[in-house]
Amino acid sequence: MNAPARILVVEDDDSLRTAVATTLRAEGFVVAEASDGRRIAEDLDRAAPDLVLLDWMLPGPSGILLAARIRARSDAAVVMMTARDELDDRLRGFAEGADDYVVKPFAMAELVARVTAVLRRRGRVPSVIEVGDLVLDPDGATVRRAGVLLDLTATEFRLLRFLAESRGRTVSKAQITTQVWGYEDIAPNVVEVHLSALRRKMEAHGPRLVHTVRGLGYRLATDRGAA
Template sequence: MTLPARILVVDDDESIRTAVASSLRAEGFAVRTAGDGDTLVDDLASGRPDLVVLDWMLPGASGIVLAARVRSVSDAAVVMMTARDELEDRLRGFAEGADDYVVKPFAMAELVARVTAVLRRRGRIPSVVEVGDLVVDPDGATARRGGALLDLTATEFRLLCFLAEGRGRTLSKAQILTQVWGYDDIDPNIVEVHLSALRRKMEAHGPRLIHTIRGLGYRMSAERVAA
């Protein structure tokens, strides 16, 4: 049996730290937390995390300094949490070793999705995602429903991957636009257009898996969902 991926969450805000840890544990990850980076090197040695969720604005050494420190002593991935969304800041974060980042305020579903994607790219969690009789293989770029190969466009496949990875959670249009299209300042109706096409292809081989949660967004589930 594969052990769960290990994650270290470093944030001086206890409420954020607790919420992030709770959301990640709910997904089956083994999570440890720290309120600052003072013991980071020791935490990396003792806990040997696969990934560090790191706040940029920390007391003492900043997250950007700590990201470089993680890189110097560990092979753990780094996902930054930051309120800084300028291109220069993002590029600096990547230059110092961040694998990805989320901008505050963020939805926990987005953070979980980004953490999952980073760990999947590193081979720490299985690539294939199963929801009922749907099997999605992001690495192989294939999706099958009841054994039948689905003929999807690139956008439909990215959309399916995001929904499948977030299975069981309600994902808003804004989250979908950000994750699938890369930005959310376009007509949100584009989500409905692509979802409608994706549903038609999927439901040609089985019952509905992508459910509309009225006023909130969409959820992928093999179980019937009340709108």
């Protein structure tokens, strides 16, 4: 079995850094923390991270400068945490080596899903996701339930993949539309229509796995308890 992926969280907001680190540790990652990037070389040597979660606005060197320094010294992935979500900001970040962005304020489920997706592309987390008798293979773009291959549309597969990557946690409609369709502004019933079709295909071979959490969103889990 591969060793857990290592993550360095660089964030000057103590409460946010602690919340992010706690969440990632609960997901099984090995997490190191830093409140700024003044000693980024030492932090990289100490933590040997597979991925750096990097705040843009930091005391001392900014995250955008640190991204370039990290790229020069390490092969770690870089995910920016920032309130700066204009296209020019994103393009600049990608030009300096960012692999992805998480825009503040963010839900922890989205953060974990994005981190997991980046690490999966680098081969640092298992490709296959299993929830009960559900087996989702992102690389092969296949889903099996109780051993039966499910015939999903591309949208249903993206929807189930996001729910599977966020398994055990409640995700909102806004998070789903952003992750599955790329934007929030879609017709209110679109998520329900695709979820209903997905549920029918899944529940033809076993009990319900996608649960509605009233007033909050949806949760993929083998139990019905609230996330």
